[in-house]
Amino acid sequence: MTQKSVVVVDYGMGNVLSVCRAFQNQGANVALTGQAGEIAGAERLILPGVGAFGDCMKALEQRGLVEPILEFLRSERPFLGICVGMQILMDAGDEFGGYPGLGLFPGRVVQIASQSADGATRKIPHIGWTPIAPPESATDHRWAGTMFEGTPRQTPFYFVHSFTAAPLNATDVLASAYYAGAHVTAAIGRDNITGVQFHPEKSGPAGLALIERFLSL
């Protein structure tokens, strides 16, 4: 079998070393690059992202990487957005006054409420290992053919975020999680595009298994 290759978008945001190392650990040939041509022509593309939504979008815009990423997304080759790299697939983010995203999934990225319905304080950011499952509205087959195929329901993954994607189309939600009673979107997906709010590269063996599966898509 030929070695799978992935391109990780390098735009100065996030712990890209850990992302590269996790994919390398699963046998992938990893290229970390900010070159438009390599991004648009990648076999598989990974968009990491940590920090504020607007900062990530601005960094992509300043480096001229929005169009190459959109070009890649039209190619039907596998794409994975991680954390803010997932959030910016949405229409817009509310963080620090609002900022437009890539607009591939209708809906906004909104702050997790710091109080639950019964008035109890909910600690923000949501940091820790939280179990994920297909959304309640989805069929049992929602994960079939996706990178989540074979992942046991309620497997915990490592999250660290204060904002969550709120897709308008329920069918775009691939996985949900509950943090102190608040619903958070754990993953979104359509066709070749997957976005995960949690960090598979920091989620131990379960995360590595997801990465393995992504490489076989």
Added chain:
Amino acid sequence: MRTVRLIARLDIKAPNLIKGIHLEGLRVIGDPNVYARRYYEQGADELIYMDIVASLYERNSLTDIVEKATRNVFIPLTVGGGVRSVEDARKLLASGADKVGLNTAAVRRPALISEIAQRFGSQAVVLSIEAKRSGPVHWEAYTDNGREHTGLDVVTWAKRATELGAGEILLTSVDQEGTRKGFDVALVRAVTDVVSIPVIASGGMGKIDHLMEVIRDGHADAVAMADVLHYNRTTLDAIRREVLAFDAPVRRVA
């Protein structure tokens, strides 16, 4: 339901993993990467590396250790000790750290918390507080492994750091650290009661009861362990199984 994280803490005097009592009287344990990998395999939720001499000798020595860890440890890494600037933080994050720990430099110049939080996000900033009991319900923050007074009240300092943008607090009881006699539960509770960010309780873990107390009564969001793991008195997977049997809210590992 919250999920309490079980964290292995590795105090480093490069190139070694070390351990002391009350953060002093340091003993060499071994190669930090061997222990990091072991704790990863035991199902640790995170690792914390603290370079315990960096702030004394004003140098960094952790980047190599962290960079090696990213090759075979795939869980979050917090790294602290000697971080004095945004550039120091950037270097550690670029070496594979997910969060940086701040203590001495933040005490000297609290604005550093905001500067690092603005550049890398609050989730990347862990304020490390070394707390010593100064009265029945009072604790003072120390630096340099519990040696230097700061004059800061721990609870006030924790609140201030939260406002400045810290994303988490690593709260070490110098009194309990290395004693295996249990956490300073009142200290942990005093801080968790007033801050809106997660608090990692550290110092004093000797047995499962201690862990249950600091979760149940201290409201700890995470618990750091060192001594109990380094000397192989138990393993993280055994600890996890035991506290799960008590219905503690920790992650289930397959």
